[in-house]
Amino acid sequence: TFRQLRARTFLSVPKSMTIARLKTGRDPPSPRPILDRKSLIRALDEADISLKGGQIDLFYQLLHRQNYPSLDEFVANYYRNEDKGKRDTLPAAEVVTKYPIANNRNRSQLPKRFLDFLADPTNDFCTVTSKIEAAYESADKTTTKLAVKLHDGHVVESVIMRYITRDGSRVSQCVSSQVGCAMGCTFCATGTMGIRGNLNAGEILEQIVHAGWILNAEAKENASKQNNLLEQHGNKQKRKPQLGLVRNVVFMGMGEPLNNYDNVVDACRGLIDPKRWNLAHGRVTISTVGVTPRIRKLTRDLPQVSLALSLHAPNQSMRSAIVPAAKAYPIEGLIDALDAHMMALLGKHHKKNNNAVTKYTEQDRIQASKRRRAMIEYVMLEGDTSSFECAHQLGKLCENRHLVVNLIPYNQTDVKDKLRCPSDDHMRKFQDIVTSYGSFCSIRRTMGADIASACGQLVVEQENREKKNVDIEDGPFGNSQSNKISKKQSINRSKSSSKYSSSEFGAIEKDEDLNKEQDGFDHDRLIRRLSIATSIAASCFLVSSAIYFARRRK
Numbered sequence: 001t002f003r004q005l006r007a008r009t010f011l012s013v014p015k016s017m018t019i020a021r022l023k024t025g026r027d028p029p030s031p032r033p034i035l036d037r038k039s040l041i042r043a044l045d046e047a048d049i050s051l052k053g054g055q056i057d058l059f060y061q062l063l064h065r066q067n068y069p070s071l072d073e074f075v076a077n078y079y080r081n082e083d084k085g086k087r088d089t090l091p092a093a094e095v096v097t098k099y100p101i102a103n104n105r106n107r108s109q110l111p112k113r114f115l116d117f118l119a120d121p122t123n124d125f126c127t128v129t130s131k132i133e134a135a136y137e138s139a140d141k142t143t144t145k146l147a148v149k150l151h152d153g154h155v156v157e158s159v160i161m162r163y164i165t166r167d168g169s170r171v172s173q174c175v176s177s178q179v180g181c182a183m184g185c186t187f188c189a190t191g192t193m194g195i196r197g198n199l200n201a202g203e204i205l206e207q208i209v210h211a212g213w214i215l216n217a218e219a220k221e222n223a224s225k226q227n228n229l230l231e232q233h234g235n236k237q238k239r240k241p242q243l244g245l246v247r248n249v250v251f252m253g254m255g256e257p258l259n260n261y262d263n264v265v266d267a268c269r270g271l272i273d274p275k276r277w278n279l280a281h282g283r284v285t286i287s288t289v290g291v292t293p294r295i296r297k298l299t300r301d302l303p304q305v306s307l308a309l310s311l312h313a314p315n316q317s318m319r320s321a322i323v324p325a326a327k328a329y330p331i332e333g334l335i336d337a338l339d340a341h342m343m344a345l346l347g348k349h350h351k352k353n354n355n356a357v358t359k360y361t362e363q364d365r366i367q368a369s370k371r372r373r374a375m376i377e378y379v380m381l382e383g384d385t386s387s388f389e390c391a392h393q394l395g396k397l398c399e400n401r402h403l404v405v406n407l408i409p410y411n412q413t414d415v416k417d418k419l420r421c422p423s424d425d426h427m428r429k430f431q432d433i434v435t436s437y438g439s440f441c442s443i444r445r446t447m448g449a450d451i452a453s454a455c456g457q458l459v460v461e462q463e464n465r466e467k468k469n470v471d472i473e474d475g476p477f478g479n480s481q482s483n484k485i486s487k488k489q490s491i492n493r494s495k496s497s498s499k500y501s502s503s504e505f506g507a508i509e510k511d512e513d514l515n516k517e518q519d520g521f522d523h524d525r526l527i528r529r530l531s532i533a534t535s536i537a538a539s540c541f542l543v544s545s546a547i548y549f550a551r552r553r554k
Contacts, residue, residue, distance in 0.1 A: 178255025
C-alpha cells in the first residue's frame, strides 16, 4: 500500500543532510570540480598557463583511465608512469574506451606548470567535490538510489538501474541536472521543491563517477555473486554480464535539463567522448518537459543524443492543467521540434551526400524511429489523461511520424493531490490504441518503487518530515545501522559481504508486519474489510427481502 511504501522510504539519514537541504540558492563552488572543463580553462587562463591543442583532452583521458583519483595522486601516478621501468605498475580503470589501456602509458607530455597547478591545493580544485550521503537498494536488488551531497550542502538524487535479460545485462543511470525544478508538474515530487540552483557540468559527471566506483568495486569483489543474481532471475545469458559499467545515462532525475542547457550539453559531450566514457550517442538521453527553443538549439548543437519529451497529455488544455510550464509552449510546436530532432541525423546524412530533402518518406521515418533518437514519455495517471479517448488523441498526434511512445506507470509520491496508477489491463488497452496509429508504444518497467526512486521523492519526503519537526534519525527504522550507509562503506566494501548486500546499501526491511507496526494503524486494510462486510450485509438484506415478499404472496 501507499502507506507502507512511505514507511519504507523514510530511512535513517544523518541530520546534517536534512538541515543543509533546506537551503535555498547555491553557493559558489568551493572546492571547484576538475570535471567542469570551462571552470578549469578559466582558471588556467587566470594563472597564465597555456596548453597545446589536445593536451586538456589528454589530461581528462588519463584522469579517466586512473579511475578519478585525487589530483595529487594523479600527478604522482603521472610522474611514476613516465619512468619506463614502472609503466606497468599503474592499475588501469575498467572503462569503455576505443584505446588499449593495459599499460596506462602517457602518450604525450603534459606541461610541468600544469601538473604543478593540479597538485597545488591553493588552486581549490578537486577531482570529486560531492559525496554519497546515503544509498538504498531495492528489495529485488536491481536498483540503487544515491543521495549525493554537493559541496554547499544541497542534495540531489541519482539512480543506478541494473537490467538483466536473456540476451545480456546492462546498467543505466538516471542523473539530476538541477537542485529542485521550476516546472511545477503537479504529479512530480521535485516540482514541489521549486528551483534552488543549477548543477555545473562537473557535478553532473560526478554522479556517473560515484556510480562507476560502486559498480567497479562490485564487479571486482563479487564477480561470482553476479552469476547468483542471474540464476535468481532464471536467465542463461549468451554474453558476459556487463554490470560493472554504466552503459546508458538518462537525464530524468531532479530538474529540467534544458533550463540548465550549457552545463547539460557540456556533460553530454564528456559522456560521448571516445577517450572518456565513450557512450554511444543514442545511449545518452535528455528528458524535457518541453522548452521548444532549447529543443531546436539542442538539435543544432548535439543531434547525436536522444531526446525524450515528457508530454503526459494529448492536448493543450489537459497538459496545461498538470504541467504549468506547458502554457508557454503549444503542443503542436513541441511535437514538430521533437520530430525534427528525430530526423536531424538523417537530414545531415542526405546533406552530406548532396541530396536535398524537402519531405521524408515513410521508410526514412521508420529508419529514424528504430534508432529511438526521439520519444514521448506519457505518465499513466488515473483520470482523464489516461482515458481511451486520450489514447486516440495521442495516437493521432503521433500519426505518420513514427515517434516512440513510452507509457510510464505512475510511481506514487507524497504530492498534494493523491494520484494513482491505472490497472495493468487498462494500460495495455491504452497501449494497443496508440499502437494502432502506427507508433511504437511500450510500457516502461517499474523499478525501485520501494526505495522512493521517483524523481525527487526521497528528498521531498524527508524535507516534509523535517518541517514537521520529526528527526529523520528517529524515523521508523530508528538508528539501525543496516539501513544507513556511510562514506567509508560506500567505497571500502567488506570482503565477506554479498554484491547486493543489505549492509552495504541500506536495503529496505522486508518484514511487512514491522512496516505496519512502524507506520501506525493500517487504514487501508480496515477500509477493505469494511467494504467486504458492507457488501455481505447488503447481499443478506436483498436475500431476506426476497424471501419475505415470496412468503407474503403465498
